[in-house]
Amino acid sequence: MxxxxxxxxxxxxxxxxxxxxxxxxxxxxxxxxxxxxxxxxxxxxxxxxxxxxxxxxxxxxxxxxxxxxxxxxxxxxxxxxxxxxxxxxxxxxxxxxxxxxxxxxxxxxxxxxxxxxxxxxxxxxxxxxxxxxxxxxxxxxxxxxxxxxxxxxxxxxxxxxxxxxxxxxxxxxxxLKPTAQWSLATERLRLRPHNADDAEWLHELYSRPDVARYLLDEPWTAEVTHDKLTERLAKTDIDGKTGALALVIEHDGVPIGDVALWLTNHEHRQGEIGWVLDPDHGGQGFASEAVRAVLALGFDHYRLHRITAEMDARNSASAAVARCVLTVRP
The missing domain is CATH 3.40.630.30 (Gcn5-related N-acetyltransferase (GNAT))
Known part of the structure; x- marks a missing residue:
């Protein structure tokens, strides 16, 4: 009803x-x-x-x-x-x-x-x-x-x-498939919506200075982590109230990062994608694999016409992912 x-x-x-x-x-x-x-x-x-x-x-x-x-x-x-x-x-x-x-x-x-x-x-x-x-x-x-x-x-x-x-x-x-019930699977990864148990690893990842510096943000405190997780729990559907989808990247059942997709222009069905990967798991193609899966979701299910990404120019790892999976424009 x-x-x-x-x-x-x-x-x-x-x-x-x-x-x-x-x-x-x-x-x-x-x-x-x-x-x-x-x-x-x-x-x-x-x-x-x-x-x-x-x-x-x-x-x-x-x-x-x-x-x-x-x-x-x-x-x-x-x-x-x-x-x-x-x-x-x-x-x-x-x-x-x-x-x-x-x-x-x-x-x-x-x-x-x-x-x-x-x-x-x-x-x-x-x-x-x-x-x-x-x-x-x-x-x-x-x-x-x-x-x-x-x-x-x-x-x-x-x-x-x-x-x-x-x-x-x-x-x-x-x-009308409810995204919150989805668990996207790739060859090596599982991408799932956030849950209340994600606070610990999120704080561990985002409190790292080498991660925070590329996000133009201070390392997360426990209080900030709680607020950020609350926001991400609501981001379960591009066409929902938040206009955003936030997913955890898991490898062998262990969270190693996250990826988000959000609308930037409702009328023209345009979106933006962003991701963060634990540096300890870098260099193995995990970020590219996760981003490809979410791009496919954006284009094939949500019928987005364009998806862009922006990042700190010093973030060579994310730039390499963008060059691998996106068309890079100056």
Missing amino acids: LDATTLPITSENTRLRPLSELDADAYAAGTKDEAVRRFGHLPESDYTPESVRRMIRDEVAEGLSSGTLAVLALADAETDRFVGSLVLFDVSSEVAEVGFWIHPDARGAGHARRGLELASRFARNSGLRTLTARTLLENKASQRCLTTAGFHEIERAVGTTPAGQREELFHYRRD
């Missing part, structure tokens, strides 16, 4: 939030648009501000409360102005279908693409494993948005739209 307590969610210029009665005028006006009427598959033939307010008070509120339906607003993140609507319906314990439409005055600003990313985060935060979507064959804009947001076409078939019409549709699917 859907968990409305995780709303609102914001990414760049777009916010996903519950519909408000203050949105009624803009919602009703948007449904008059020819493209919305054709492609939005709205269940009602006509909407007025008052009918939208009744809808929000009744079925929208009931659906959010029960977790079985979420008729939501897409809003401009700066002004909170209504720019479109997104709905999750046919909700089960693991799957929901998503549909969306954008107000004609807000098209071309990327709200649909970001809205789908936010919907995926909302569904994942609610414990769902899969989102599906359907769109008409002639709705090329919707198809581009779905593909960019990580949905994959699975079939082309005739089906019944939410408006009750029989149409030939493209069917899409996006898997």
